[in-house]
Amino acid sequence: MARLLVLLLAGLPFAALSQDRYPVDWDRVEEEALGHFTALLRIDTTNPPGNETEVANYLRDALAAEGIDGRLYAMEPGRDNFVARLPGNGSKQPVLVMAHTDVVGVQRENWSVEPFDAVRRDGYIYGRGTLDDKDNVTAGLMLLTMLKRANVALDRDIIYLAEAGEEGTPEFGIDYMIDEHWDEIEAEYCLAEGGTTVARDGDVRYVSIATTEKxxxxxxxxxxxxxxxxxxxxxxxxxxxxxxxxxxxxxxxxxxxxxxxxxxxxxxxxxxxxxxxxxxxxxxxxxxxxxxxxxxxxxxxxxxxxxxxxxxxxxxxxxxxxxxxxxxxxxxxxxxxxxxxxxxxxxxxxxxxxxxxxxxxxxxRPIYRPPGTPSPIDNEMFEVIEAVNQRMFPQAVTLPTMLTGATDMAQVRAQGIPCYGFGPIRDEQDMASGGGAHGDDERILEDSLLPLVQFLWYAVLGIAASP
Ligand SMILES: [Zn+2]
Missing domain, CATH: 3.30.70.360 (Alpha-Beta Plaits)
Incomplete structure (x- = not known):
């Protein structure tokens, strides 16, 4: 399904958007993204205890190989956060691309496959973290890799934060980064998890973008x-x-x-x-x-x-x-x-x-996610997001969405930074049958990893590439 969309995309005549100055070999990107995704899924970062350091090391090494220096930040051994920054020309404020590296636990007996083997079956990749949130970790990693390789001229720094502890222990992750290393991640906009691109019978009907949460x-x-x-x-x-x-x-x-x-x-x-x-x-x-x-x-x-x-x-x-x-x-x-x-x-x-x-x-009992202002849906970032959706899924509508669940975006929004959650294509029927975030047999459509990377690529170029 996504494959069709991608082919469709490649053939469409687009206005001279800044995105199109940087052609991409999407087949190669997909293969590479799947490789990273599989490797990340096979690192068990069940929280507790987390062990996010292993993922942080993986990301640091993968980006170091591209000539991008990243840094690890930990409040406690084993709970490392990873930050890498691609510099822009400083004419605009940075964009933060954020994803969490920990996952919730599994009830192994309820799974039909090994939850940490990244099993491919019937067009899906099964595994804890496939939707929450190693898909976004992978997209962020690919984004930096691609920006660097294409030597994209940027008006803004692009900051990639792969954070620990999102699943119930933000003190190790986002709270620690905000309290102790705010300078490293402060940005004008933030892109993160929480959206869903919903398809029926292979056609994307709507793209839900998380703009606020309870x-x-x-x-x-x-x-x-x-x-x-x-x-x-x-x-x-x-x-x-x-x-x-x-x-x-x-x-x-x-x-x-x-x-x-x-x-x-x-x-x-x-x-x-x-x-x-x-x-x-x-x-x-x-x-x-x-x-x-x-x-x-x-x-x-x-x-x-x-x-x-x-x-x-x-x-x-x-x-x-x-x-x-x-x-x-x-x-x-x-x-x-x-x-x-x-x-x-x-x-x-x-x-x-x-x-x-x-x-x-x-x-x-203590409140561990702060209240916050919903992110605007009439600013430059949201306009770019809508334009990207329009481009990738012309028949679909963009739905700004309030999540009923809680994410680390709450902390970032409370700092006054608008945050937008995006996510992979999911099939409506499959969604109704389980297999979602935190569920048994958590799974992602194999073909939806590439559109996720494409969304992030177009959105970041749209907001940050120099004209
Ligand atoms: Zn999550």
Whole structure:
């Protein structure tokens, strides 16, 4: 499928974009990218413990062979981050290309192949990290290699950051780099993971570009009551209080609040959706229909409902140890995913008001991803991204997207740097059958690695190549 698109691309007459001053042998690039990708997948960087240093060394050596000096930065041995920089003429601020080198663990028994062997099967490459995020690590590596070989004249420095610890331990990766080595990675724009290019029957329908994300707030409820014999019911039963509080929070719908990204997302999605779905996406903006459309999304499209508001999901309940003993306390864990501009204090206060029970305490856990402003969708970087998508997939729409999950882009955006997440082509049906990021049998379409490299190449040339 991607192969067809690539052929198509090669034959299209393009305006004299700066990109086209640097012709590329894409067959060779693909072969080389697949080689690096395979090697990177075979380095097990399951976090914990991470062992990202092995990948950092690989990248340093691969780029050193091209005459590019990179440096390793570690907060702890074994957890190295890697940074390489290609200098521009300094007339504009740098672009940061970022990808994380660690991966989440696997439940081996649920995989049909060895998760760290980069097995090729039926047009896919299987392996932990194929989608998250060694595809982007590879694209960044190829980008620097290609820029250097083609001796591209740049207005901006291109910074490549391959970072450790994204999967739950940003203290080793992005936090450490921001706190201790900010000078090395400071940029005007950042390109990273988190987007998806979605195809149906071989045709790309839309290109999702991550422009903002919700941030996790970890909250626990602690209900207290009087302990006693189960034969004597009490009005201050801790389990009952907890259950009531959880039920109230689950019934509660915080008000819908859209931002530039989600507004544009629903508008554009409507343009490629069946009539009924489209009517509900657009209904969100209509005061008379909004409530009904929100209800419809909550019932039919939970993923879209999650984009409308800060959401609360109870995930673990615990309390009690014996049938005939009333326990003195019980707890609930809540996974709260906040809109990017949510004021945490205000949300805690709202939750307490909804629970409205002095016997139920709201226990806050530290917030490890900061709130942040959504990245603009009307600046030069986003325009370049849209132009690249238009060029590569003329029939598709670009959807600025708010991720419900969390990435290291949150930290970078919180520094005031707009961040844009891109990603490989995925087949809609295959996506629905699992095999995604963090899933069993994580896999990538073999033919989608090259378009990923092409996207990054065109986007970086578009924003950084000297005219
Ligand atoms: Zn990731």
């Amino acid at each position: 941030f996790p707030m970890r909250v626990e409820l602690l209900a207290r009551g009087t302990a006693g014999h189960g034969s004597v019911p009490r009005v201050d039963n801790a389990l009952a209080a907890l259950a009531t509080a959880v039920a109230k929070l689950s019934d509660w719908q915080p008000p819908m609040r859209l931002n530039d990204t989600t507004r544009t997302y629903f508008e554009r999605l409507a343009s490629i959706s069946p009539e009924e779905n489209a009517a509900h996406y657009l209904g969100l903006f209509d005061p008379d229909r909004s409530a009904a459309s929100q209800r419809w999304l909550a019932e039919h499209e939970p993923q879209h409902n999650a984009l409308l508001r800060t959401g609360v999901s109870p995930t673990i309940l615990s309390g009690g140890f014996r049938r005939n003993v009333i326990p003195s306390d019980a707890t609930a864990m809540l996974d709260v995913r906040a809109l990017p501009d949510q004021d945490p204090e205000a949300f805690y206060a709202d939750m307490a008001a909804v629970i409205n029970d002095p016997n139920v305490e709201l226990v806050r």
